[in-house]
Amino acid sequence: MTRRPPSRGTPSPSTRPSTEGIAVSSHTPARNDEGATSRVRLAAVLVWGTLVTAVLAVVPLALRDRLPDPLAAHWSGGSTPDGHLSLTGDLLAGLLLWGVVWAALIGFALHRTVLSTRLGRAYWWGFFAGWPVFVLGVQGLTLFANLGVADWRRAVLPGWTVVVVIGSAGVAGVLAGLLGRGAPDKPREHPRPPSLRLRPGRRAVWVGRTVNPWLVGLSTVSLLGALVVGALGALGTLNAEALGIGLLVLVPVTLLGLGTASVGVRVDQEGLRVGFGPFGRPSRHTPIDQIESAWAERRTPAQVGGWGLRALPGTRGVTLMLRGGDCLVVRRVTGGEFAVSVDDAERGAALLNAYRAEAVS
Amino acid sequence: MLLTLDLNDSRPLHEQVAGTIRRAIADGSCRPGERLPPARELAAALGINANTVLRALRELRDEGLLEFRRGRGVSVLSRPDARAVLAEAARELLAEADRYGYGPEEVIHIIRELS
Numbered sequence: 001m002t003r004r005p006p007s008r009g010t011p012s013p014s015t016r017p018s019t020e021g022i023a024v025s026s027h028t029p030a031r032n033d034e035g036a037t038s039r040v041r042l043a044a045v046l047v048w049g050t051l052v053t054a055v056l057a058v059v060p061l062a063l064r065d066r067l068p069d070p071l072a073a074h075w076s077g078g079s080t081p082d083g084h085l086s087l088t089g090d091l092l093a094g095l096l097l098w099g100v101v102w103a104a105l106i107g108f109a110l111h112r113t114v115l116s117t118r119l120g121r122a123y124w125w126g127f128f129a130g131w132p133v134f135v136l137g138v139q140g141l142t143l144f145a146n147l148g149v150a151d152w153r154r155a156v157l158p159g160w161t162v163v164v165v166i167g168s169a170g171v172a173g174v175l176a177g178l179l180g181r182g183a184p185d186k187p188r189e190h191p192r193p194p195s196l197r198l199r200p201g202r203r204a205v206w207v208g209r210t211v212n213p214w215l216v217g218l219s220t221v222s223l224l225g226a227l228v229v230g231a232l233g234a235l236g237t238l239n240a241e242a243l244g245i246g247l248l249v250l251v252p253v254t255l256l257g258l259g260t261a262s263v264g265v266r267v268d269q270e271g272l273r274v275g276f277g278p279f280g281r282p283s284r285h286t287p288i289d290q291i292e293s294a295w296a297e298r299r300t301p302a303q304v305g306g307w308g309l310r311a312l313p314g315t316r317g318v319t320l321m322l323r324g325g326d327c328l329v330v331r332r333v334t335g336g337e338f339a340v341s342v343d344d345a346e347r348g349a350a351l352l353n354a355y356r357a358e359a360v361s
Numbered sequence: 362m363l364l365t366l367d368l369n370d371s372r373p374l375h376e377q378v379a380g381t382i383r384r385a386i387a388d389g390s391c392r393p394g395e396r397l398p399p400a401r402e403l404a405a406a407l408g409i410n411a412n413t414v415l416r417a418l419r420e421l422r423d424e425g426l427l428e429f430r431r432g433r434g435v436s437v438l439s440r441p442d443a444r445a446v447l448a449e450a451a452r453e454l455l456a457e458a459d460r461y462g463y464g465p466e467e468v469i470h471i472i473r474e475l476s
Contacts, residue, residue, distance in 0.1 A: 201369045202365050203366045203408070204363065204365040204366075205363075205406040206362065207402060207403055208362070209396070209398045209402075264402050266402070266405075266406045344362060344390050
């Protein structure tokens with residue numbers, strides 16, 4: 001009788017019969033040949049951004065002698081101004097308007113994960129080209145209108161010039177986005193769908209839950225607001241109109257926030273059920289015979305187009321994204337895909353595949 | 362978390378539920394600090410009464426695996442100790458053996474042969 005030392009400190013109970021055979025999916029690592037491209041991108045945004053910043057700072061200062069003080073800085077509707085700023089204020093406003101976006105562009109260029117998707121690259125290049133056109137255009141128009149005018153009230157700005165600036169910024173952005181977005185995303189390699197062994201006489205279910213803490217926070221704050229408004233209304237401190245408006249805004253925000261802050265995902269013999277909110281209602285059910293296969297995958301909001309229920313054109317896929325990370329993906333027999341962000345998705349997918357195999361045979 | 366119930370198991374249902382949740386915590390399906398799905402949801406998924414699930418959750422709390430927090434639901438406090446996990450696995454092994462007509466003595470014999 002020989003005694004072998006245990007190979008691991010903590011024995012993994014997942015090797016027990018009931019859950020054995022869960023294939024671990026491998027996530028493809030980021031490709032390395034993107035390094036050179038990303039350095040070019042970083043250099044481009046640094047040089048281009050410095051140039052834009054310099055123009056935004058130098059041109060107004062150079063024209064200082066021919067501008068009124070304060071400057072006309074705001075026009076609403078008509079061509080006569082209704083707001084003014086000092087030259088310094090206008091200068092800072094322009095720099096801030098550009099600087100925030102520039103910093104974000106640099107950040108994304110350094111961080112790279114956003115730029116690993118085609119959509120991310122399209123947005124990045126769009127803002128890279130379009131935003132400077134917008135900021136320079138707005139500042140240029142302000143200077144142009146004020147140039148040679150003695151008093152800011154006389155600075156005239158025809159409305160169509162604003163339309164031209166916004167339009168050309170949009171065109172520049174879209175063009176740059178189309179040119180810079182690069183190759184379509186490689187179709188994700190689907191690992192062998194995980195599965196597990198079902199044993200007769202056993203009922204197996206998988207339950208997962210995702211909560212978006214931001215939405216929980218938002219609805220909590222909104223709920224408190226509604227309570228405060230309600231209490232003030234009850235005390236008679238608030239007039240009826242303010243009370244009505246307050247509740248009209250806060251109550252729907254609270255309900256919507258709570259209803260969408262969490263999803264519950266359930267896999268059982270019947271298929272996949274995704275329920276919203278604390279009561280799991282409304283819910284969406286995909287019958288087991290409608291499911292072709294299931295797997296787990298890492299997805300980020302940048303990949304799927306944002307948070308919430310997201311569908312990207314040309315993919316036939318819908319993602320319910322509450323947070324980046326582990327997602328349970330289901331392909332329907334009709335060809336569509338549905339994904340929901342949820343922890344421990346691997347086991348859920350494995351159970352779905354097992355029930356699927358059972359339903360087929 | 363993956364939960365399984367043995368329909369032929371003669372143990373009380375709440376014990377089985379506690380067992381399967383203990384196993385889910387042990388295999389890392391639910392890590393310490395994470396919140397469990399609401400008892401109502403677990404009960405609906407398993408097709409049993411919510412009170413049965415609550416009883417199981419209370420048992421696990423008394424074992425020190427779970428923590429009940431008012432307004433924040435039930436969260437995992439710590440992993441079960443090795444003995445509890447092994448006992449659960451052994452119970453399953455015995456059930457499986459029983460299906461093939463093997464008694465505990467024969468299972469012990471097989472284990473002896475292996476070690």
